[in-house]
Amino acid sequence: MFLKNICKNFGETEVLKDFHLDIAEGEHIVLMGKSGKGKTTILNIIMGFEEPDNGEMKIPNEISVVFQEDRLSEDFSAISNVCLMKSDVLLAKEILEKLGIDIKKCVNTMSGGQKRRVALARCLTRDAKLYIFDEALKGLDEKTKAVAMSVIREYTCGRSVIFVTHDINEAKEFADRIVEI
Numbered sequence: 001m002f003l004k005n006i007c008k009n010f011g012e013t014e015v016l017k018d019f020h021l022d023i024a025e026g027e028h029i030v031l032m033g034k035s036g037k038g039k040t041t042i043l044n045i046i047m048g049f050e051e052p053d054n055g056e057m058k059i060p061n062e063i064s065v066v067f068q069e070d071r072l073s074e075d076f077s078a079i080s081n082v083c084l085m086k087s088d089v090l091l092a093k094e095i096l097e098k099l100g101i102d103i104k105k106c107v108n109t110m111s112g113g114q115k116r117r118v119a120l121a122r123c124l125t126r127d128a129k130l131y132i133f134d135e136a137l138k139g140l141d142e143k144t145k146a147v148a149m150s151v152i153r154e155y156t157c158g159r160s161v162i163f164v165t166h167d168i169n170e171a172k173e174f175a176d177r178i179v180e181i
């Protein structure tokens, strides 16, 4: 997949100018850059939520995402949230259990870090060509983060990934290549 010469302005604000990104099949890219540099804008263009002003791109249709916000159905259990769009219950259970989540627990009784892990499990349960993690481990303690990182690595092995983080240690641990914008 690739993005080539992508430009994007919001009114007078120039956010992206001739932005390039190539990702090989199975490659894990970490996208870094200061707040407001345009990382989420790039992801929104990749996901089709924003139109670029200029440029070319080739992006797979099957994309699975962890957004910055959890975007869960609060009144449903962990397993129902993960299986809402996907019927592979066995895989969903396996991933939720590896992430230390009680599958029957209702989301509205969960801590922030537990909700984050449900959002992660939902993303990893989907079969996709490209996985996007936008600050997916934000708010997790170090031990939980290490477990979550190893689960992400296990289930994205051989698949293309864009991982956005401000944490250089996370980036170095995960990346085949770090892209700074």
Ligand SMILES: Nc1ncnc2c1ncn2[C@@H]1O[C@H](COP(=O)(O)OP(=O)(O)OP(=O)(O)O)[C@@H](O)[C@H]1O
Pocket: 010, 013, 015, 033, 034, 035, 036, 037, 038, 039, 040, 041, 042
């Ligand atoms: N819909 C929009 N309308 C106007 N300006 C926008 C819009 N979306 C983003 N921007 C602006 O584009 C710039 C890049 O925003 P973006 O959210 O892509 O940054 P980011 O690198 O993801 O930041 P952060 O690390 O804080 O999440 C910012 O100046 C932001 O204010």
